Amino acid sequence: MHFSRLQLIILVLIFLPNISFSQQNKHEIIQQFSVKPLICITTKKNEPCKMTITVNWQATQPINACLFQENKSLFCWKKQKKISEKINIELSNDIRFKLLNDKAQVYAQQNVVINTVAPRSFRRRLRAEWSLF
């Protein structure tokens, strides 16, 4: 089969709206998706950064969805419309959180980064000062 340039452009114009519509459709199921905080702050370089994130999402209809930390599944929900969940995580690098449907298609995603602040200068005293026996 041989298409002229014009035919090719017409073909693309015919199919393009359908492709983008199906993608938009999938995204539009999720009205809102957020992962907070967006930054995990650690004082120690090259050590995992631990924190508790709050994941919120809201869909237009009840859906099955799973939250992934890159390729690792963290949490799955069945037939839910609105979620607010606290999850303990440990990050070694900047990471992307993805909300997937049960066909492994991405509903929404959010990046979380690690920040290393200057080493702390003070610590809480762990024993009573001058404790005599």
Added chain:
Amino acid sequence: MLLSSSVFANCIKEDDDCIPIEQWQFSVALGAGVLSNPLHGGDNFPLLVIPYLSYYGENLFLENNVLGYTFEESNDLSVSLITQLNREAAFFSKWQPSQLLLPNYSGSFEDSTTAIEIDQIKSRRWAIDAGLQLNWFPSKNSHVEMQLLHDINNVYQGFNAHWAAHQSFTLNHISNSRLILTLGLNWQSKALINYYYNDESFSRLATEDSFQAKANINPYLKVDFNMPINKDWRAKISIKREFLGSNLTKSPLVKDNHIDVAYLGLVYAF
């Protein structure tokens, strides 16, 4: 910006609760005080010059006779492994009675006493304890600490535990002064009580009332007052009373039902 809980927001400057990391701190208290010895014939400990040494690294810490390693730390909780000298042998280091007079209920309907020569009583060794320490900081001015320790040099082959809640207050009419109230508990296992406060010689008495070692709890109250005088000097008052549990005071070796610490002095920080 929301921060994770691994930010140590509570310690941003040096004060009574916060200590600089990787700096040795040495100070000396000069004053007068006493640590009482609850044993029959035990001498009290005069407290005149008390050295204080501390070092806090990123994880390691040293506070006088306590060496620790903190392996988990968040804003309000620390978990450490520690080792420290057990205090019980200290009382026996200043114990010089010539003999112990023990009540003897021999069944003759007549109470009498039996004397045990002091050289018949085995000497007590110093124990080195090691175990877990938890520190919880519910607020800037409150601190709860817990320790569960076991002797590591096979002396009494048992456990002891400690729980204390400290609450500090600033006194408005005395600038920069600080009052710390402490309520605590010391728990000692049966093995500890048996090693330090029981003795084979007691079994010869073979009476209904003969001492049986059991686990013991001593509650205590402590009041500390600190007042800076200038950059290097500060005044210090410390008063503590530990109420000895009945499983300890029943020991024929123990005379008092409490241990007191009182100290009034000036602290110089080098």
